[in-house]
Amino acid sequence: MAHDLPEDLPGLEHRPSDSPYVERVYRVEPGDGAAAPERMVSVANSNWELIAWTSEGVTNVSVRGPETRPTVVPMGGPMDGAFGVIFRHGAHLRSLPVAGLVDTAVRSPHATSRTFVLDGAEWEIPAYGNAETFVDRLVRAGLLVRDPLVADVLAGDTPLLVTPRSVQRRVAAATGLTQGTIRQIERARQAAMLLRRGEAAADVVHLVGYHDQPHLARSMARFVGRRATELQRPAPDEMLSLLYKTDAEVRP
Template identity: 85%
Template sequence: MPDDVPGLDHRPSDSPYVERVYQVTEDGAPGTPPPERMVSVANSNWELIAWTEDGVTNVSVRGPETRPTVVPIGGAMDAAIGVVFRHGAYLRNLPVAGLVDTSVMSPHATSRTFVLEGDEWEIPGYENAETFVDRLVRAGLLVRDPLVADVLAGDTPLLVTPRSVQRRVAAATGLTQGAIRQIERARQAAMLLRQGTAAADVVHLVGYHDQPHLARSMARFVGRKATQLQRPAPGEVLSLLYKTDAEVRP
């Protein structure tokens, strides 16, 4: 979800399963035109999102996204709540590998509940999302491989072979270590460029070889040039950007 859309709140989480929680609660200030389109940049985490549009509630599990997309915004969304999960956490019966660049809708949702894995669950709130996640864990639906988060943060396991590490990262995230680091590097670069950091400085800060390398990464994972990020087009917003614990340097 966009980080500069009026009415958007987001926060980090202390849960080992949750990366971030966000909500969209209201429209912008009176007289402020709503955004016309959102550039959804590549994202290496999966998430659960519930939203109400034209009075109808939908719940979806959305997988990692390896490429950017441009989404028209119709202005009909009334509210949304999203839980972004940490690397290494996954639903036992819904492997992340099958969710890459796609999503799965709940077969039934009301304004208060939704169906997941055949059972009815209460839609989480912004402040109590971790309570919902804990219930998933206790039910055995949500599990995690702590080695995955450690490896992506730059730690080197001593008793696990590199091939086993690769398999476990792919099983828990749907992506390779290299793909995750490329995506996270691009997201961090986009965040810095939007803050006004010069492209030459971004190259050094996040570990690109040179400015052409940065430009190729922005085109592949963000869909925008550095100058477009520093001077965004009217009516256009970018999806939620934040720094994760994933190591991004080569």
């Protein structure tokens, strides 16, 4: 689930956020009964998120970490709806450091249709329109913290009075990934968006900052799991996970 939500899934709605802690908020309303594709390609993602979803009347809540590789997810199972908060680089839960969440997830030990347990306390599951209010409560409770330097560095700013080694440590502590890995993932995601929109591979190389087309091809294989031609002409029975542009610098 979560990062896995396909960008063209029926009923999917998503929006950016003005919160310094939140990258994006999304929801999926129950479908209209249309047949789901057979599979979905879940693209690598450098952010972590909180997701709540209901399937066959059972609600689940999970914290899911960054994904460093693509996966193919079978589709077609029933889902009654989902809601998620994707957090900005630099924000993390004190009790669940992102470094321990890379390529994995932690599920709430107890969830109902209205509440879930996080860090030993019961919380109300937020809604699409009040996600930022929920996040503010986490911040006031001391559960959600943020290192603003991380977002600034990943956006291309050069910090003053902070050594490169200290920057590397702080990025890794807050995101679970190195600065270079984040930029590689975000560059691949941006390239995938451009290819899906019909841009020629040769143009994408220059737009996103690859050295040449073989460099682009290696990146697509590593982080997206599909060739450029497959993204430009996707199979009718396959979906791609949600793609969106972040503030992270993507050029080498």
